Amino acid sequence: MAFQNPHINVTVVDRDPVRIKQWKTKHLPIYEPGLYEILRIARDGSKACSFSNEATRFDSLDSMSSASSSTSDCESQCGYHRDEITVKARTPNLFFSTEISKTISEADIVLIAVNTPTKLRGLGAGKATDVTALEAVTREIAIHAKPGAILVEKSTVPCRTAELIQDTVSLFSFL
Amino acid sequence: MYRQPSIPSSIVDASEDSLLDISTAPTTPDGSLTFSPVLQALKLHDALEEAASGWGEHRTSSSSLDATLRASGGGVKNICCVGAGYVGELQPGLSIDSMLIAWK
Numbered sequence: 710m711a712f713q714n715p716h717i718n719v720t721v722v723d724r725d726p727v728r729i730k731q732w733k734t735k736h737l738p739i740y741e742p743g744l745y746e747i748l749r750i751a752r753d754g755s756k757a758c759s760f761s762n763e764a765t766r767f768d769s770l771d772s773m774s775s776a777s778s779s780t781s782d783c784e785s786q787c788g789y790h791r792d793e794i795t796v797k798a799r800t801p802n803l804f805f806s807t808e809i810s811k812t813i814s815e816a817d818i819v820l821i822a823v824n825t826p827t828k829l830r831g832l833g834a835g836k837a838t839d840v841t842a843l844e845a846v847t848r849e850i851a852i853h854a855k856p857g858a859i860l861v862e863k864s865t866v867p868c869r870t871a872e873l874i875q876d877t878v879s880l881f882s883f884l
Numbered sequence: 885m886y887r888q889p890s891i892p893s894s895i896v897d898a899s900e901d902s903l904l905d906i907s908t909a910p911t912t913p914d915g916s917l918t919f920s921p922v923l924q925a926l927k928l929h930d931a932l933e934e935a936a937s938g939w940g941e942h943r944t945s946s947s948s949l950d951a952t953l954r955a956s957g958g959g960v961k962n963i964c965c966v967g968a969g970y971v972g973e974l975q976p977g978l979s980i981d982s983m984l985i986a987w988k
Binding site: 719720723725728738739809818821846850 | 960962968
């Protein structure tokens with residue numbers, strides 16, 4: 710989301726400072742092919758660069774790759790149309806923080822992506838979903854989110870969780 | 885043993901296919917948005933048009949994010965994602981033994 714929308718600031722928050730710290734390094738806490746490449750650009754930004762968009766010639770395949778920026782010597786003779794592709798510089802727009810309340814209060818969209826493990830004790834232990842974290846986050850959002858903010862429920866949750874969130878938000882909005 | 889060719893293979897295949905169709909019916913309805921990318925694009929387009937034309941009274945019932953963002957007046961500047969990646973690890977303070985006890 711952050712990579713595709715450079716004009717939007719995306720802040721990922723978590724109460725675990727160790728995990729947040731890992732997201733700021735090269736050693737991410739989760740593995741996904743290609744994740745680090747796009748995360749690095751969104752998190753760290755990039756410099757402006759430009760390269761020519763030349764068609765790859767068959768007789769020079771082993772000397773240059775399709776992404777190469779080297780110019781062709783016979784450009785004028787071969788008559789290729791040479792496009793210059795410029796990639797603008799990007800400022801970082803992906804951030805990681807433990808300041809949950811502050812970040813929620815500034816957000817236009819809040820995504821709830823907290824853990825929902827299987828319950829280990831109590832009613833439904835070993836089968837039901839533990840929504841403790843979700844309820845805690847919903848409460849924080851209800852207190853700190855700005856009016857008109859869009860809530861997106863992304864965690865794996867049981868049915869009618871949207872109603873639970875709606876009721877919680879409505880309860881705190883009257884306080 | 886000599887085996888005479890009796891039924892053309894195309895007919896046999898068709899009958900086999902029909903049997904397979906009965907037993908392996910698709911679970912996703914044709915009308916579902918997730919079934920066809922073309923349908924999905926068309927329905928999203930219709931939803932956006934409906935939201936744009938009927939906007940002003942039913943903000944909370946709109947299913948279009950773009951229409952909602954337009955109505956909010958300024959566009960989205962900040963997004964907050966609560967939860968930095970849970971992949972099923974053990975909860976702090978709990979051990980394998982306690983988890984096994986819970987499963988009994």
